Amino acid sequence: MTTSHSTNEAPYELIYWHVIPGRGEHIRLCFVEAGVPYSDTAFTEGGMDVLHAYISDTNTGDELNPPPFAPPILKHGDLVISQTPNILQYLGPKLGLAANGGDDIFRINALALTALDGLSNEVHNCHHPIAIDLYYEDQKEECLRRVKDWVKNRLPKYLGYFERVLSGKASKDGPWLYGGVLTWADLVLFQTLDGTSYFFRKAVAAAKNSGKYGRVFQHYEAVKARPRIAEYLASDRRQKYSNYGVYRYYEELDLVAEE
Amino acid sequence: MTTSHSTNEAPYELIYWHVIPGRGEHIRLCFVEAGVPYSDTAFTEGGMDVLHAYISDTNTGDELNPPPFAPPILKHGDLVISQTPNILQYLGPKLGLAANGGDDIFRINALALTALDGLSNEVHNCHHPIAIDLYYEDQKEECLRRVKDWVKNRLPKYLGYFERVLSGKASKDGPWLYGGVLTWADLVLFQTLDGTSYFFRKAVAAAKNSGKYGRVFQHYEAVKARPRIAEYLASDRRQKYSNYGVYRYYEELDLVAEE
Numbered sequence: 001m002t003t004s005h006s007t008n009e010a011p012y013e014l015i016y017w018h019v020i021p022g023r024g025e026h027i028r029l030c031f032v033e034a035g036v037p038y039s040d041t042a043f044t045e046g047g048m049d050v051l052h053a054y055i056s057d058t059n060t061g062d063e064l065n066p067p068p069f070a071p072p073i074l075k076h077g078d079l080v081i082s083q084t085p086n087i088l089q090y091l092g093p094k095l096g097l098a099a100n101g102g103d104d105i106f107r108i109n110a111l112a113l114t115a116l117d118g119l120s121n122e123v124h125n126c127h128h129p130i131a132i133d134l135y136y137e138d139q140k141e142e143c144l145r146r147v148k149d150w151v152k153n154r155l156p157k158y159l160g161y162f163e164r165v166l167s168g169k170a171s172k173d174g175p176w177l178y179g180g181v182l183t184w185a186d187l188v189l190f191q192t193l194d195g196t197s198y199f200f201r202k203a204v205a206a207a208k209n210s211g212k213y214g215r216v217f218q219h220y221e222a223v224k225a226r227p228r229i230a231e232y233l234a235s236d237r238r239q240k241y242s243n244y245g246v247y248r249y250y251e252e253l254d255l256v257a258e259e
Numbered sequence: 260m261t262t263s264h265s266t267n268e269a270p271y272e273l274i275y276w277h278v279i280p281g282r283g284e285h286i287r288l289c290f291v292e293a294g295v296p297y298s299d300t301a302f303t304e305g306g307m308d309v310l311h312a313y314i315s316d317t318n319t320g321d322e323l324n325p326p327p328f329a330p331p332i333l334k335h336g337d338l339v340i341s342q343t344p345n346i347l348q349y350l351g352p353k354l355g356l357a358a359n360g361g362d363d364i365f366r367i368n369a370l371a372l373t374a375l376d377g378l379s380n381e382v383h384n385c386h387h388p389i390a391i392d393l394y395y396e397d398q399k400e401e402c403l404r405r406v407k408d409w410v411k412n413r414l415p416k417y418l419g420y421f422e423r424v425l426s427g428k429a430s431k432d433g434p435w436l437y438g439g440v441l442t443w444a445d446l447v448l449f450q451t452l453d454g455t456s457y458f459f460r461k462a463v464a465a466a467k468n469s470g471k472y473g474r475v476f477q478h479y480e481a482v483k484a485r486p487r488i489a490e491y492l493a494s495d496r497r498q499k500y501s502n503y504g505v506y507r508y509y510e511e512l513d514l515v516a517e518e
Contacts, residue, residue: 057419060427065366066437067427069373069420081365083372090365106340106349107324113342114328129388130401131408142389142401149390161328168319168326178325
């Protein structure tokens with residue numbers, strides 16, 4: 001039986017789609033902030049063949065690793081894992097993005113999961129409420145109905161939640177979400193709000209102008225101004241949002257909340 | 260500044276809604292299988308007041324813990340954490356449900372997250388595709404459209420995935436998903452398939468009869484036959500599914516896949 005080798009010396013390999021930032025972007029931002037090198041199938045010749053082999057219906061994994069359901073996938077030595085929040089939680093302590101470590105990783109993970117639920121998964125379902133297998137154009141009416149509710153009820157709920165987190169004692173007076181230091185949850189909140197702002201430009205602008213979520217928007221700017229993040233965002237490595245990914249732009253869905 | 264005390268001696272306190280099994284049930288099943296006692300607001304006088312205080316719009320958490328967004332919530336000594344997969348990952352190693360521990364917790368967590376995505380969150384969205392704030396009755400047409408696609412495309416995709424996991428080398432010839440031992444991912448797959456079978460009785464029966472997912476249905480029976488699980492399922496502590504929860508029954512949505 002094979003046993004797991006130390007993975008500490010192994011290279012980090014990200015397996016993710018090309019063309020879109022998507023969920024893989026959360027993992028990229030962790031490496032960028034930490035200044036740690038990684039490979040990325042989005043920019044590697046033959047990268048999509050590697051990806052498709054991992055998620056093939058015939059892949060049953062190996063001795064140590066079950067097959068992944070979907071990308072993003074991280075390979076680190078013998079370890080092959082999938083699921084965005086899971087990969088982030090694995091990397092957080094290794095990249096120095098986990099506050100004091102120990103039980104803090106569960107406090108941070110809860111924040112990251114909540115941002116992903118609200119400002120990524122729920123946003124994705126705003127352009128695919130009926131079926132992920134159908135085109136947006138085949139569910140446009142349902143999208144419009146969903147978006148009207150989402151910008152009115154759900155967007156303020158999540159922004160209000162993170163405003164409360166940032167005002168709480170465990171954040172240690174900000175600007176970061178937890179423990180007075182930047183963690184992977186900060187990078188997740190930044191990226192999910194960035195994508196949500198691309199999709200719902202009018203609703204997010206209205207939320208910003210309302211003054212109700214001052215800490216959340218300061219937090220966004222604080223992450224964006226981190227030197228390595230700022231350099232990355234200005235580079236070619238930062239892929240553009242497009243209508244293949246989680247965060248899209250459809251003018252007819254760019255609505256503000258109705259009274 | 261307060262520092263985190265050892266929580267190993269502290270009681271486990273589950274904070275969750277009463278009346279429905281819901282997402283809290285995944286956490287209960289871990290305690291049950293491990294034979295470890297815990298308290299549960301679903302069965303405690305004043306339990307819902309405790310729950311509402313945690314998720315109140317005015318709760319900003321404490322020195323160590325950000326406020327939770329939603330239940331389930333676990334309190335263990337100084338630690339207060341939320342998000343189902345996060346709580347499960349915290350408990351798994353402590354309750355002896357994490358195979359060899361170490362990096363295995365990330366392999367197991369990926370399986371648990373996938374079962375929760377597919378057979379819990381996607382199923383929930385079958386009765387709330389448009390808005391969680393609206394009643395089912397106000398989005399019935401959209402539900403019907405979503406369900407027709409879901410039973411045709413998504414149910415077989417997830418069942419096929421777990422069949423592959425169970426046939427892979429990392430499962431060590433079954434009946435368990437990973438490493439030849441029962442882990443928290445097994446309990447999650449059991450509970451999500453149990454709930455999905457309640458919602459989509461015809462589609463799951465058809466999948467079972469197809470013979471394509473033999474390992475998945477054997478896995479389900481193997482979990483159900485664990486002595487402590489079997490005793491729990493037969494007891495009053497196992498709450499019934501109802502139309503307030505993730506897993507519901509609407510006759511008009513109980514469809515099989517159309518060719």
